[in-house]
Amino acid sequence: GQQLNQSPQSMFIQEGEDVSMNCTSSSIFNTWLWYKQDPGEGPVLLIALYKAGELTSNGRLTAQFGITRKDSFLNISASIPSDVGIYFCAGQLDQGAQKLVFGQGTRLTINP
Amino acid sequence: NAGVMQNPRHLVRRRGQEARLRCSPMKGHSHVYWYRQLPEEGLKFMVYLQKENIIDESGMPKERFSAEFPKEGPSILRIQQVVRGDSAAYFCASSPSGVTFGYTFGSGTRLTVV
Numbered sequence: 001g002q003q004l005n006q007s008p009q010s011m012f013i014q015e016g017e018d019v020s021m022n023c024t025s026s027s028i029f030n031t032w033l034w035y036k037q038d039p040g041e042g043p044v045l046l047i048a049l050y051k052a053g054e055l056t057s058n059g060r061l062t063a064q065f066g067i068t069r070k071d072s073f074l075n076i077s078a079s080i081p082s083d084v085g086i087y088f089c090a091g092q093l094d095q096g097a098q099k100l101v102f103g104q105g106t107r108l109t110i111n112p
Numbered sequence: 113n114a115g116v117m118q119n120p121r122h123l124v125r126r127r128g129q130e131a132r133l134r135c136s137p138m139k140g141h142s143h144v145y146w147y148r149q150l151p152e153e154g155l156k157f158m159v160y161l162q163k164e165n166i167i168d169e170s171g172m173p174k175e176r177f178s179a180e181f182p183k184e185g186p187s188i189l190r191i192q193q194v195v196r197g198d199s200a201a202y203f204c205a206s207s208p209s210g211v212t213f214g215y216t217f218g219s220g221t222r223l224t225v226v
Contacts, residue, residue: 090154098145098160098167099160100155101157102154103154104153105152105153105154
């Protein structure tokens with residue numbers, strides 16, 4: 001089946017550092033989404049990207065939809081303790097498809 | 113203004129028993145999706161339902177798993193004769209019109225099969 005390869009799998013950073021993670025696929029996606037999951041909770045949508053090349057910000061978060069529609073990155077600037085969690089990329093393959101394909105996640109740990 | 117409500121939050125079943133997971137979508141949302149998450153993995157799509165209709169069940173195992181979204185009441189994901197491999201977190205999401213960016217996930221049900 002379709003796969004999203006997300007990297008890195010885990011990150012250990014100091015508070016205040018910037019973070020970058022990315023997702024790649026061999027398939028073309030219509031939409032890219034970035035979610036954050038806290039322990040014991042469901043994923044929460046952070047950013048949605050709909051057009052190739054689109055660059056979107058949400059506070060300290062910035063994400064881009066790759067020109068080829070096969071990749072995306074998420075940057076977090078000036079990390080704070082509440083950024084700890086697992087970040088997932090997810091893609092919608094076809095415009096009419098109602099299901100998402102998820103990456104394996106990037107676990108972010110922040111040392112104060 | 114409650115979000116997507118899932119219950120129970122935690123469910124323990126012995127091998128061979130049945131598990132019933134419930135999902136009440138957000139008010140005004142008529143589209144429901146079920147996903148499964150194994151430990152240390154991303155979410156995997158299982159099924160997409162609208163009221164009284166299964167629209168896409170391409171992610172559902174062929175046996176033992178079924179889902180429904182009746183005219184009245186919550187959506188139910190039913191797993192018969194559970195096995196240890198069914199242990200996972202099951203998440204429900206809802207949207208108002210089937211548009212992907214409108215997904216809102218619930219907090220999930222953690223199923224443990226002993």
